[in-house]
Amino acid sequence: MHMVKAGVMEDIYAHNNHIAQHVREYMMERKVYTINVMGAPGTGKTTSMEQLMKYIKSKIYVIEGDIESDIDTERLRKQHVSAAQINTFGACHLDAPLVHNAIHAMDFSEPGILFIENVGNLVCPAEMVIGENIKLLIVSVADGSDKPYKYPLAFEKADIILLNKIDLAPYLDFDEDFFMKGLRHLNKKAPVFKVSGKTGEGYKEAAEWIEKAAADGLTHPGEYDDEHHHHE
Numbered sequence: 001m002h003m004v005k006a007g008v009m010e011d012i013y014a015h016n017n018h019i020a021q022h023v024r025e026y027m028m029e030r031k032v033y034t035i036n037v038m039g040a041p042g043t044g045k046t047t048s049m050e051q052l053m054k055y056i057k058s059k060i061y062v063i064e065g066d067i068e069s070d071i072d073t074e075r076l077r078k079q080h081v082s083a084a085q086i087n088t089f090g091a092c093h094l095d096a097p098l099v100h101n102a103i104h105a106m107d108f109s110e111p112g113i114l115f116i117e118n119v120g121n122l123v124c125p126a127e128m129v130i131g132e133n134i135k136l137l138i139v140s141v142a143d144g145s146d147k148p149y150k151y152p153l154a155f156e157k158a159d160i161i162l163l164n165k166i167d168l169a170p171y172l173d174f175d176e177d178f179f180m181k182g183l184r185h186l187n188k189k190a191p192v193f194k195v196s197g198k199t200g201e202g203y204k205e206a207a208e209w210i211e212k213a214a215a216d217g218l219t220h221p222g223e224y225d226d227e228h229h230h231h232e
Helices: 002-029 045-053 071-077 096-104 152-157 166-171 176-186 203-216
Strands: 032-039 059-066 082-087 112-117 134-140 160-164 192-194
Touching: 002 032, 002 096, 032 045, 032 203, 045 059, 045 071, 045 112, 045 160, 045 203, 059 071, 059 096, 071 082, 082 096, 112 203, 134 152, 152 176, 160 203, 192 203
Parallel strands: 032 112, 032 134, 059 082, 059 112, 134 160, 160 192
Antiparallel strands: none
16 A cells, blocks of 8 residues: 555656646746745745845746735735735645646746745645745744754755844744754755844845846756655
8 A cells, every 4th residue: 555655646746846847947948037935834935025025136926825815915916026826725835737827827028036935834845846946945033943853854955044033033042053053964055044024134135145046047956857756
């Protein structure tokens, strides 16, 4: 029985990765750099995107993934951002077919950067590629310093990490050394930017890193190979 289940999962990943590859090629043809934004509910994903947008000079596109509701999409549209909505109606993450449908309904009129805000969750989104170039992980000091130890895959896969709500650090029992030790055990390279969605601190530097990554065409390696599976 276990072998059957494993075989089914292999097929699901292979099918997803095939479509993800198509999504990435489609976006690259249009010179749109794609970022998979991951983080727990309430960690500050939408707020962080709004802050980053203040400093990113490129055209910005957004796809909002939510289990239900379009609150965040409407919030971004009020700022004249080209935003589309995906509702998963129960699924805990976006997959490549959902993203594929969304991008084909959008007008990528000029080169730029596409942020795909994944469903608020630190487990499932890390397991599935959706056509992104890189993964942006947002965690907050309010989430606790043990997150890298509890959700290793999300930290391992991240290409850039924002540590949000840094303005609250004096009031919380957040052990930054413990957090960074756990993070660096999993991920030696991803830059970590301390930011505050409330004050705007730190986002300019993070936006500059993102624009350089986009200009350089930085892409997370090995994610789209059918042989490469996340449950090895």
